[in-house]
Amino acid sequence: MSDLETFRAETAAWLEANCPPEMREPMTGEEDAVWGGRNATFKPGQKEWLDIMAAKGWTVPDWPKEYGGGGLSRAEAKILGQEMARLKCRSPLSSFGIWMLGPALLHFGTEAQKKHFLPPIARGEIRWCQGYSEPGSGSDLASLQTSAVDKGDHFLINGQKIWTSYADKADWIFCLTRTDKNEKHKGISFMLFDMTSEGVSTKPIVLISGQSAFCETFFDDVKVPKEYGEGVSSVVYEVNKGWDVAKYLLGHERSMISGGGSEGATSLGAKFADQVGRDEMGRLDDPMLRAQMAEMDIEVLAFRAMAERFGDTFKAGLCHPAQPNMMKYAGTEINKRRHELIMSAGGSEVLEWESDATNGGMTARSWLRTKANSIEGGTSEVMLNVISKQILRLPGA
Amino acid sequence: MPLYLNDDQQMLHDSAAEFMKGEAPVAHLREFRDKQCKDGFSHALWKQFAEMGFTGIMIGEDEGGLGLGHIEAGVVLEEIGRNLTPSPFLTTAVAGVEALNAGGKALRDKYFPGILAGETVLGLAIDEGAKHRPDQIGMAATREGNGFKLDGKKQFVVQGGSADMLIVAARTSGAAGDDKGLTLFAVDANAAGVSRDSARLVDSAMAAHVQFDGVTVDADAVIGEVDDGDTVLRRLLNAGRAGAAAETLGVGAGSMDITVDYIKGRSQFGELIGSFQALQHRISHLYSEMEIARAAVLKAQQMLDEGSSKADLMVSVAKAKAGKATSLSVKEGVQMHGGVGMTDEYDIGLYMKRDRALQEFMGDVNYHTNLVAEMHGY
Ligand SMILES: Cc1cc2nc3c(=O)[nH]c(=O)nc-3n(C[C@H](O)[C@H](O)[C@H](O)COP(=O)(O)OP(=O)(O)OC[C@H]3O[C@@H](n4cnc5c(N)ncnc54)[C@H](O)[C@@H]3O)c2cc1C
Ligand SMILES: Cc1cc2nc3c(=O)[nH]c(=O)nc-3n(C[C@H](O)[C@H](O)[C@H](O)COP(=O)(O)OP(=O)(O)OC[C@H]3O[C@@H](n4cnc5c(N)ncnc54)[C@H](O)[C@@H]3O)c2cc1C
Secondary structure (H helix, E strand, C coil): CCHHHHHHHHHHHHHHHCHHHHHHHHCCCCCHHCCCHHHHCCCCHHHCCCCCCCCCCCCCCCHHHHHHHCCCCCHHHHHHHHHHHHCCCCCCCCCHHHHHHHHHHHHHHHHHHHHHHHHHHHHHCCEEEEEEEEEEEECCHHHHHCCEEEEEECCCEEEEEEEEECCCCEEEEEEEEECCCCHHHHHHEEEECCCCCCCEEEEEEEECCCCCCCEEEEEEEEEEECCCCCCCCCCEEECEEEHHHHHHHHHHHHHHCCCCCCCCCCHHHHHHHHHHCCCCCEEEHHHHHHHHHHHHHHHHHHHHHHHHHHHCCCCCCCCCCHHHHHHHHHHHHHHHHHHHHHHHHHHHHHHCCCCCCCCCHHHHHHHHHHHHHHCCCCCCHHCCCCCHHHHHHCCCC | CCCCCHHHHHHHHHEEEEEEHCCCCCHHHHHHHCCCCCCCCCCCHHHHHHHHHHHHHCHHHCCCCCCCHHHHHHHHHHHHHCCCCCHHHHHHHHHHHHHHHCCCCCHHHHHHHHHHHCCEEEEEECCCCCCCCCHHHHCCEEEEEEEEEEEEEEEEECHHHHEEEEEEEEECCCCCCCCEEEEEEEEEEECCEEEEEEEECCCCCCCEEEEEEEEEEEEHEEEECCEEEHHHHHHHHHHHHHHHHHHHHHHHHHHHHHHHHHHHHCCECCCHHHCCCCHHHHHHHHHHHHHHHHHHHHHHHHHHHHHCHHHHHHHHHHHHHHHHHHHHHHHHHHHCHHHHCCCCCCCHHHHHHHHHHHHHHCCCCCHHHHHHHCCCCC
């Protein structure tokens, strides 16, 4: 057996032996995701699964071991993912720290920052939120106004963020601030601070899904120390160079959001045919819906191939740096269409908003939530602008 | 295996790209079309394909070929698509060779040397109606002596008129629609009772209607097993479909490239039209569709090369997705060229015509979409 085959066999056996049965059931709603943090609450099996995976470094399998990772090669990490999918193991941890901040720190952080911030992310101890958008700065993010004024040993922060996902549940924030009013892109800094700091407050925003995972976040004379310890600066990279960090992080955020496009490895038709009904030939008995579902199966399988190819070319340094924008665009548009079809398949039964039968309108709420996929992390229109300009090199705009 | 070309495949890609662009660019297709060339492709070019080693890609090394796979065949096909190069490569060196690979040694010894030399051309006599319906094959092959007698009609046999041998799918038992009972035959195209009626297609390629009237073949002509032609046919179809998807991808990529170039240079309202967001968003959407199609095609080829049990599914995904992306590419291409896109002088229309023919070859988007639903059990 090759090393990788041995690794696959051992991984499968370990997962089989260690993944709690509850963590191998399909998720039934957003509350089944584990976000960790200082105030985390856990359902049966969740904490156990998180701890045992974190101990192996497998919440972040391809991070280096010294920062709490598994130190796996790209090929090994891919196998771990495949085996988890095959055995239907849930992800042990959902985390903006893993998806967004971690990669940015690995790339831009000092050694002291990495040692300080990364291991708690890997263990799910600190929950992070993202303070980028402001009421006046959405697509034109670099126009942001939240100010950070140098006061010697600390920065004084004033301003407002909006759309901050889970700000009310997060422990810390990675936040873009303006440290130079005279420069647009070169006057922004990338800062890390505690959400319990004096002067930080949040107010939930209710979405069309009826859920409110999103907040307005206010900073009123918040004092952010320059250092949390020897070499552990609160600013990542350098003052006024935060836009580089922000863009790098957005690349990861966009790849992550695009993952929705490959969600649902299971075929829609295979899942819903019996529920919708079958004709005497065994076919889904709504021919137009059947056709649309088969088209969606093709989109999803093709997109998954693209995601795999993106991962492989990214690691090998063979893909265009703006490729995540394309992934984000394509993945989110597919995911939205997929959820439209799921609503069609459910018919009138999934319309019940507050009944037990629909688990509190879960299907409908998920459908509405997906509409944000092509807005959050940069809108589809903005992704298309980037592709036009940076990949196809079209003039103007 | 990572999902991108390895160094050897990249080298093959570079030489195929250079060869096609140098020896057989779109101007080559125009020349053959304008001369009303009866075969629709250049025999001299087919020999050059052989000199480049392309015709032996799918033939085993011990039989004089390169012993490579679907990915490598696809690399050449994509460049064929990008340059609209007319050739019998897909039918002969890819689908035809793959079928013969599933057959006996005697047949391979008989046909491989000619294919390797760029002298032999194969035609695929599969479909009997206007749409690709291999499960509906009804043509009869009845036992006679130590062989068989073939009667029936085939259509859309690409390059059938110039083919030396036809791979014919016929029924040795059962009726149209049955799973079993098919047999594949290697039939000399000049055998008594074979009549071929070629027609020029929209893309200037030639395809034949072939009539079989009591054509007798002996048992040696059977490719694979009698009544179990389904196995060989599946290999032939998978190779042909994945190959057609790769060529389609090349057509879409080529058409997108010339369109991007065009809108970078054409001014209206005092601006380059490529600076208008209305066009930028549409072509960036197209770019993203082409990238997805590219990954699907490569994944299908990789699965075929690995002998994966899910290869059939991914081949249908690839053929459908490449078909969708490329038809978008040629439609947007003609539209964004404005009036000149309608003229014969500009190449974009030639891409649109080639795409239309490739869509029908071995199953269109709807056909493969339906197959995906069936394979998924609904
Ligand atoms: C559910 C959700 C979660 C979010 N989570 C976070 C978070 O955790 N942290 C955070 O910082 N932010 C978050 N966001 C904010 C998100 O990043 C912004 O909403 C997004 O960048 C769009 O900005 P906007 O809402 O101001 O829209 P606007 O920029 O006002 O855009 C409005 C419309 O105009 C279009 N448009 C704008 N500019 C152009 C242009 N140049 N060309 C063409 N069309 C254009 C847009 O595409 C859009 O359709 C979240 C948003 C949502 C909906
Ligand atoms: C079959 C045919 C018959 C014709 N008959 C006649 C006739 O009898 N008499 C006559 O005078 N003319 C005739 N025309 C010409 C026709 O009116 C022009 O082709 C048409 O106005 C488009 O102009 P164009 O070809 O220069 O394209 P362009 O203006 O170069 O446009 C190229 C592409 O850019 C797009 N584009 C251009 N400007 C913008 C913009 N501001 N924003 C977004 N997209 C833009 C266009 O939509 C198009 O997709 C004919 C054309 C054809 C094809």
